[in-house]
Amino acid sequence: MMCLNPIDRLRGCIASAAGLPINAVVASLEVAKEGFGDYTLVLPKAGISKAQAEEAAKTITRCSLVSRAQLSGIYLNIYLNREEFAYTTLENVVGYPDYGICREEKPKRIVVEYVSANPIHPLHIGAARNAALGSFIAKILKSFGNEVQTRFYINDVGRQTAVVALGFKLLGKVELPDNMKPDHFIGLVYAVTSTLADIQSIKKRLATATGEESKRLQEELDQLLADAARLSKIAPDIFTAISEKARDIDFEEEISKIMKSYEAGEPETVKLVRSIVEKCIEGFKETLRRFGAEIEVWDWESDLVWSGEVAKVIEMLKKVATVHKGALAVDFKAIDSPELRARLGIPKNLEVPPLVIMRSDGTTLYTVRDIAYTLKKFREFNADRVINVIAAEQTLAQAQLRLALYMLGFTREAENLLHYSYEMVSMEGVKMSSRRGRIVTLDEVLDEAKRRVLVELEKRGSQSQEVAEKMGVAAVRFYLLSVTPSRPVKFSWSLVLDFEKNSAPYLLYTYARTEGIFRKAREVGIELSWSKLLEIMDRRFAEHERRWRLVKLVAQFPETMLASYRSLDPSTLAVYLLKLADEFNSWYDEEPVITEPKESIRAAKLLLVYAVNRVISTGLQILGIEPLPQI
RNA sequence: GGGCCCGUAGCUCAGCCAGGACAGAGCGCCGGCCUGCGGAGCCGGUGGUCCGGGGUUCAAAUCCCCGCGGGCCCGCCA
Numbered sequence: 001m002m003c004l005n006p007i008d009r010l011r012g013c014i015a016s017a018a019g020l021p022i023n024a025v026v027a028s029l030e031v032a033k034e035g036f037g038d039y040t041l042v043l044p045k046a047g048i049s050k051a052q053a054e055e056a057a058k059t060i061t062r063c064s065l066v067s068r069a070q071l072s073g074i075y076l077n078i079y080l081n082r083e084e085f086a087y088t089t090l091e092n093v094v095g096y097p098d099y100g101i102c103r104e105e106k107p108k109r110i111v112v113e114y115v116s117a118n119p120i121h122p123l124h125i126g127a128a129r130n131a132a133l134g135s136f137i138a139k140i141l142k143s144f145g146n147e148v149q150t151r152f153y154i155n156d157v158g159r160q161t162a163v164v165a166l167g168f169k170l171l172g173k174v175e176l177p178d179n180m181k182p183d184h185f186i187g188l189v190y191a192v193t194s195t196l197a198d199i200q201s202i203k204k205r206l207a208t209a210t211g212e213e214s215k216r217l218q219e220e221l222d223q224l225l226a227d228a229a230r231l232s233k234i235a236p237d238i239f240t241a242i243s244e245k246a247r248d249i250d251f252e253e254e255i256s257k258i259m260k261s262y263e264a265g266e267p268e269t270v271k272l273v274r275s276i277v278e279k280c281i282e283g284f285k286e287t288l289r290r291f292g293a294e295i296e297v298w299d300w301e302s303d304l305v306w307s308g309e310v311a312k313v314i315e316m317l318k319k320v321a322t323v324h325k326g327a328l329a330v331d332f333k334a335i336d337s338p339e340l341r342a343r344l345g346i347p348k349n350l351e352v353p354p355l356v357i358m359r360s361d362g363t364t365l366y367t368v369r370d371i372a373y374t375l376k377k378f379r380e381f382n383a384d385r386v387i388n389v390i391a392a393e394q395t396l397a398q399a400q401l402r403l404a405l406y407m408l409g410f411t412r413e414a415e416n417l418l419h420y421s422y423e424m425v426s427m428e429g430v431k432m433s434s435r436r437g438r439i440v441t442l443d444e445v446l447d448e449a450k451r452r453v454l455v456e457l458e459k460r461g462s463q464s465q466e467v468a469e470k471m472g473v474a475a476v477r478f479y480l481l482s483v484t485p486s487r488p489v490k491f492s493w494s495l496v497l498d499f500e501k502n503s504a505p506y507l508l509y510t511y512a513r514t515e516g517i518f519r520k521a522r523e524v525g526i527e528l529s530w531s532k533l534l535e536i537m538d539r540r541f542a543e544h545e546r547r548w549r550l551v552k553l554v555a556q557f558p559e560t561m562l563a564s565y566r567s568l569d570p571s572t573l574a575v576y577l578l579k580l581a582d583e584f585n586s587w588y589d590e591e592p593v594i595t596e597p598k599e600s601i602r603a604a605k606l607l608l609v610y611a612v613n614r615v616i617s618t619g620l621q622i623l624g625i626e627p628l629p630q631i
Numbered sequence: 632g633g634g635c636c637c638g639u640a641g642c643u644c645a646g647c648c649a650g651g652a653c654a655g656a657g658c659g660c661c662g663g664c665c666u667g668c669g670g671a672g673c674c675g676g677u678g679g680u681c682c683g684g685g686g687u688u689c690a691a692a693u694c695c696c697c698g699c700g701g702g703c704c705c706g707c708c709a
Contacts, residue, residue, distance in 0.1 A: 032652095033652065040651095044651075045650090073651095074652085074689090075651080118709075159709080325707090347634080350704095351634055356707055357707090359707045363707090365707070365708085370709095393704060394704085395634090395635060396704060396705065456671065460669090460670095482644080484644090484645085486636065486637075487637060487644085488636080488703090492643090498643090498657090500671065502643085502644080502658080503671080506671060509671050509672085510672095513668080515669095517669090519668095520669095571644090575656085582656085586674090588673090589673040589674085590673085592668060595668075
């Protein structure tokens with residue numbers, strides 16, 4: 001990994017000065033606790049004996065970045081040479097415009113598939129977490145020098161598109177109103193049709209049910225009727241039109257007919273389904289562009305079926321299939337082993353049931369189609385790696401996918417397919433359901449965020465729509481990225497729209513403040529040539545405590561980026577940026593920069609502001625947030 | 632019934648994977664700072680059986696085992 005990294009330099013310097021193996025230093029060097037120096041070597045971790053440590057405490061000062069070291073129990077507390085270290089750090093920042101970003105020595109070709117939401121309703125807040133994570137992954141991988149391609153899998157084969165197609169058939173037209181985004185309108189048609197279909201089906205079952213079963217169905221029906229009542233209020237026209245026709249048709253029969261004829265490629269159905277889905281995709285693209293999560297390649301699941309690629313996979317699967325519960329299925333028991341699981345990244349106790357190959361009516365199944373899709377992703381981009389950003393609820397299906405690939409002999413693909421799993425976004429108490437139209441859409445969250453930012457802007461005498469839009473989007477993105485992916489996110493308006501300390505607006509404001517200092521400096525005739533400032537600055541400036549703390553945090557940036565890159569976890573970076581902003585604001589409040597009388601100190605202060613400016617800017621961009629020079 | 636993930640201050644979260652010194656932030660609450668380069672700020676205070684119980688270790692929020700609570704999955708749905 002190639003990059004300018006002050007901490008890396010420090011580790012090398014310490015290792016050679018103290019005569020310690022570099023691995024030992026890497027494993028045991030930590031940021032010191034408050035009051036115990038700057039860095040600490042934890043001796044047992046490094047495998048260093050007491051005698052060695054005593055010797056090291058003396059020789060370590062040969063490293064010019066270190067001023068002294070003190071042995072304290074199992075710790076060797078290291079006090080840095082502030083002049084040297086501060087200069088090195090600022091030199092790195094000035095010398096490399098992308099300070100903090102490293103270059104992968106062996107860049108890879110990587111496909112990142114994300115969002116891939118069902119194309120029959122607007123993107124909701126859960127999909128937003130996916131979009132934020134997926135676009136973050138693509139950005140950080142790309143910035144480190146990898147070739148990245150982003151893809152969206154349009155799930156147009158299957159029951160749900162048939163449901164919405166039937167809805168439009170019943171409506172009698174496929175025209176969409178101009179006053180609503182297409183995906184929002186389609187979402188309503190879908191929710192109405194789906195709810196009415198389920199009501200019909202439950203009523204049928206209720207007619208013959210008895211006892212407990214009957215009671216359970218009745219409860220389910222009550223819930224459905226409540227949803228229907230709500231939908232009839234939200235979308236009265238759609239609701240009336242569809243429910244009037246509902247009496248005369250059998251939903252299940254109609255839906256199944258559409259499904260079959262779509263898979264078969266029957267032209268009229270293809271035209272109907274495609275025209276609806278295309279409109280919905282238009283809505284997705286608009287939202288994703290707004291959210292800073294655009295996707296390059298859009299793949300139709302149906303194309304895989306019609307081109308025969310899925311059939312080919314099924315032929316291959318048949319050769320390794322056995323009969324399971326009366327259906328042709330692939331049983332993974334034969335190849336399953338702890339070693340294989342480790343190679344494919346499958347949890348060791350996960351029970352993996354056999355994978356059914358196709359329905360008895362001959363239509364295909366999702367996971368099987370996904371095998372064909374995975375092969376396509378590897379093939380078309382000549383990818384070394386494919387990352388699927390998919391919610392944790394699909395862990396099992398994704399494990400089956402990798403095992404199936406392996407069983408078919410696609411070893412390389414199976415080993416290099418990564419299920420990037422994240423937990424869902426839940427609403428306080430309410431269960432989100434797109435089938436019932438019970439969702440918080442990303443569009444409305446962004447609208448509300450923008451509105452709230454505008455209120456704050458107006459308090460400060462601005463009413464820039466553009467700034468409000470960008471800040472609103474930033475706030476939502478940041479909120480979704482600042483929680484570790486493996487942890488569930490509880491959605492709440494008050495948290496998303498909290499613009500105080502732990503937020504994107506706070507970071508953006510801090511960044512704008514650094515820009516403000518530069519503007520002011522130019523106004524009073526200070527030349528902002530960073531390399532020149534580096535020459536004239538007083539290297540002892542970091543004797544001052546707050547300046548020093550800031551230097552150390554800036555020095556930590558490449559390490560933080562690297563950790564975020566390796567784990568693909570944006571929260572590491574988000575938390576770091578907040579800490580840096582806090583530290584900067586504390587210092588800013590304490591010391592003036594422009595009016596500093598001593599030129600050499602002023603130069604150092606300006607460089608410190610510049611360093612913070614670069615770090616926040618780079619960090620935000622990786623998180624998919626555009627820094628604003630002026631708010 | 633089995634599996635995956637989560638459980639840290641009143642609330643929202645970091646720290647856990649690679650065990651180390653008194654467990655950290657923000658919000659909230661209480662009290663200060665407002666003629667200064669941008670106050671979405673700054674300074675101080677308040678607040679914790681790290682879900683519980685065992686075990687491993689010189690050392691456990693972190694690793695292992697047994698429980699408890701919550702979310703999700705176990706379909707010829709996607």
